[in-house]
Amino acid sequence: MTEIYRLLNRHSSLIYPRVNVVSDRGYFAVAVAIYGLASIYAFFLWRRGFLREERVSYVLLACALGFHTVAMLKRGFTLSRCPVNNLYEAIAFVLWTITAIYLVLGLWRRFRFLGAFASPVLFGVGVFALFPELDQRGADADLARGWSSVHAALILLAYGAFGLASVAGAMYLTQERELKLRKVRAVLNLLPPIGRLELTVGRLLMIGFALLTVGLSLGAYNLHAEGRPYSVWDAKILWSVLVWVIYLGLLVMHLRFAHRGRRIALGAVASFAFVLLTFWGTNLLSAIHGPP
Amino acid sequence: MPLLVAGLNHRTAPIEMRERFAFAEAALPEALTRLRSGGLAEEAVIVSTCNRVEIYAWSAAEAASSLDGLRQFLADHGGGPSWVSQEVYGWSEPQSVEHLFRVVSGLDSMVLGETEVLGQVKKAYDIALRHRHTGWRLNKVFQRAFNVAKQIRTETFIQRGSVSVGSVAVDLAEKIFDALGGCSVLVLGAGDTSEKAARAFLSRGAREVVVANRTLARAELLASELGGRAVPFDRWSEVAEAVDILLSSTAASEYLVNTAGLESIMKRRQYRPLLMVDIAVPRNIDPAVSYLENVYLYNVDDLQAIADDCMQRRREELHHCETIIRDRAAALLADPRRHPWVSQARQQPLDSRV
Numbered sequence: 001m002t003e004i005y006r007l008l009n010r011h012s013s014l015i016y017p018r019v020n021v022v023s024d025r026g027y028f029a030v031a032v033a034i035y036g037l038a039s040i041y042a043f044f045l046w047r048r049g050f051l052r053e054e055r056v057s058y059v060l061l062a063c064a065l066g067f068h069t070v071a072m073l074k075r076g077f078t079l080s081r082c083p084v085n086n087l088y089e090a091i092a093f094v095l096w097t098i099t100a101i102y103l104v105l106g107l108w109r110r111f112r113f114l115g116a117f118a119s120p121v122l123f124g125v126g127v128f129a130l131f132p133e134l135d136q137r138g139a140d141a142d143l144a145r146g147w148s149s150v151h152a153a154l155i156l157l158a159y160g161a162f163g164l165a166s167v168a169g170a171m172y173l174t175q176e177r178e179l180k181l182r183k184v185r186a187v188l189n190l191l192p193p194i195g196r197l198e199l200t201v202g203r204l205l206m207i208g209f210a211l212l213t214v215g216l217s218l219g220a221y222n223l224h225a226e227g228r229p230y231s232v233w234d235a236k237i238l239w240s241v242l243v244w245v246i247y248l249g250l251l252v253m254h255l256r257f258a259h260r261g262r263r264i265a266l267g268a269v270a271s272f273a274f275v276l277l278t279f280w281g282t283n284l285l286s287a288i289h290g291p292p
Numbered sequence: 293m294p295l296l297v298a299g300l301n302h303r304t305a306p307i308e309m310r311e312r313f314a315f316a317e318a319a320l321p322e323a324l325t326r327l328r329s330g331g332l333a334e335e336a337v338i339v340s341t342c343n344r345v346e347i348y349a350w351s352a353a354e355a356a357s358s359l360d361g362l363r364q365f366l367a368d369h370g371g372g373p374s375w376v377s378q379e380v381y382g383w384s385e386p387q388s389v390e391h392l393f394r395v396v397s398g399l400d401s402m403v404l405g406e407t408e409v410l411g412q413v414k415k416a417y418d419i420a421l422r423h424r425h426t427g428w429r430l431n432k433v434f435q436r437a438f439n440v441a442k443q444i445r446t447e448t449f450i451q452r453g454s455v456s457v458g459s460v461a462v463d464l465a466e467k468i469f470d471a472l473g474g475c476s477v478l479v480l481g482a483g484d485t486s487e488k489a490a491r492a493f494l495s496r497g498a499r500e501v502v503v504a505n506r507t508l509a510r511a512e513l514l515a516s517e518l519g520g521r522a523v524p525f526d527r528w529s530e531v532a533e534a535v536d537i538l539l540s541s542t543a544a545s546e547y548l549v550n551t552a553g554l555e556s557i558m559k560r561r562q563y564r565p566l567l568m569v570d571i572a573v574p575r576n577i578d579p580a581v582s583y584l585e586n587v588y589l590y591n592v593d594d595l596q597a598i599a600d601d602c603m604q605r606r607r608e609e610l611h612h613c614e615t616i617i618r619d620r621a622a623a624l625l626a627d628p629r630r631h632p633w634v635s636q637a638r639q640q641p642l643d644s645r646v
Contacts, residue, residue, distance in 0.1 A: 175467065179464070179467060179468065179588050180582065180588065182590060182594045182597070182598065184453065184597075184598050184601035184602060184605070186464065186467055186598075187453050187454070187460065187463045187464060187467065187598055187602065188449070188452055188453050188602070188605070191467075193466060193467050193468055193469055193470055194467070194468055194565070195468060195469045195470035195565060196470040199470060258562035258563045260562070260563045260564065260565075260585075260586060261563065261565060261585065261586045262585060262586070263585070
């Protein structure tokens with residue numbers, strides 16, 4: 001454990017509290033460890049075919065959300081504002097949103113298995129967020145007042161909704177495969193019907209898209225109002241517009257052109273995978289979002 | 293003074309014998325009164341279903357003689373010769389308690405794990421309770437039995453999945469559609485098989501049934517029986533655009549539904565999911581349609597295979613269920629409140645205990 005602390009703290013350029021048992025990163029590390037436990041449990045659930053009623057994942061993720069919330073509150077009180085200023089904070093915020101929405105949906109028994117699908121994503125991305133390089137002062141740290149924080153928070157909430165839509169999409173693909181292959185597990189498992197999963201994916205995408213639209217509009221307004229120099233060719237601006245267009249396309253195809261079932265589920269999974277894989281890179285390349 | 297059970301069931305007696313021994317529901321209070329007034333039992337419950345007739349009783353007399361009395365009571369009720377009473381099984385504790393637990397859990401049923409029997413036993417117990425033929429001893433045993441049935445239902449797979457072709461089809465529909473209450477069913481063919489399958493969907497809440505048959509009169513007859521509507525057979529593809537479930541069991545020797553035809557229907561229905569159940573032999577639906585997006589096709593062999601798998605899983609759960617039953621029965625029998633001196637104290641009038 002000492003070695004892990006040493007590894008996580010070896011970068012003297014970190015401006016935020018180092019990882020120890022009481023720092024916000026410490027609480028976040030505990031939350032990620034619990035996400036890891038939930039992932040291991042999820043593997044066994046998957047092997048058993050989601051046949052038994054699921055409570056363990058729900059309880060584990062509820063515990064993790066407790067530590068995760070403390071981590072975010074501590075960071076927020078330290079900075080005296082919404083903790084959405086660098087990649088670490090942004091990722092922590094997205095993961096928190098995914099877990100929080102899951103815990104609400106998980107109140108319905110059949111949606112509890114969402115946790116088994118979400119845990120590996122939460123763990124993998126959580127470990128990535130703990131890399132010290134991601135927890136550096138953001139370029140707009142001193143400018144992030146008022147609407148800037150709201151802009152970042154809304155966009156990260158949108159990514160949280162997209163993340164959970166992709167998890168529901170993965171659940172859809174699992175259940176659909178069992179039905180197409182005529183396996184007895186399709187009847188015996190406790191996953192929700194694919195019709196309900198498709199509805200969930202569609203609604204989460206709509207919620208995420210609305211949040212993303214408002215968040216991006218606020219960002220554009222802020223840049224204009226603050227009179228900061230920026231280029232429309234900034235990597236993050238281009239990437240955000242691309243993500244917005246991708247999700248708009250997905251929704252238009254779903255609502256207007258009967259882009260249903262497997263296609264919308266695959267679209268939700270692929271789109272969020274794209275966001276996950278490119279989010280950090282474009283942030284580092286951006287002059288207005290990346291580190292100074 | 294243990295719990296006693298005497299009776300016969302589908303394993304020990306043919307239907308000709310079971311029907312002679314059966315009690316009508318209205319006759320149960322009177323039969324229970326006779327049992328108790330005749331000194332055969334202090335407390336009693338009679339369970340009479342199509343698969344079993346059993347008397348659960350608590351008597352102050354010695355177990356063997358009480359069981360003989362209960363057997364004779366049943367034989368007299370059945371109007372059979374005296375040797376018939378020897379065909380009636382009778383058990384004392386702990387077998388009687390374990391047997392009751394098995395019965396309410398569906399382990400002793402003709403269809404392993406069926407749940408209907410629990411409702412039947414609850415009803416029989418309720419009749420005895422309302423007419424004051426049970427006391428604290430039978431109340432405790434029956435309440436514990438219902439609790440064991442609940443534990444077995446939640447902790448094992450003994451009641452999970454369906455074991456009949458029609459029910460499997462409905463289970464599959466419930467895994468595809470958000471709510472079966474909003475689903476409409478198109479039935480191709482107006483034979484017995486179609487009717488049974490359609491009824492299975494209606495019993496689980498399907499909204500509407502449309503029947504298409506080459507002979508319109510037969511379609512209308514079946515539709516009126518099912519509370520649905522009939523359409524001419526050549527219009528079935530128009531109706532298929534609006535329905536969620538298509539059941540096919542016509543006598544056609546060629547495929548009625550092929551990939552090209554269904555693809556155009558799916559396009560018109562904007563690729564909403566379609567469950568297709570082909571219970572005809574020879575098959576009415578080209579198996580290649582299952583490659584189409586949002587089409588879920590099952591033929592009679594697929595459904596039977598799932599039903600068989602479910603039954604196999606139920607059998608595999610038997611050992612687990614038996615362990616639960618043995619443990620819960622042992623715990624009940626070890627309860628100190630059931631010891632004779634406690635029961636004697638309970639029977640004494642309140643003023644004599646001071």
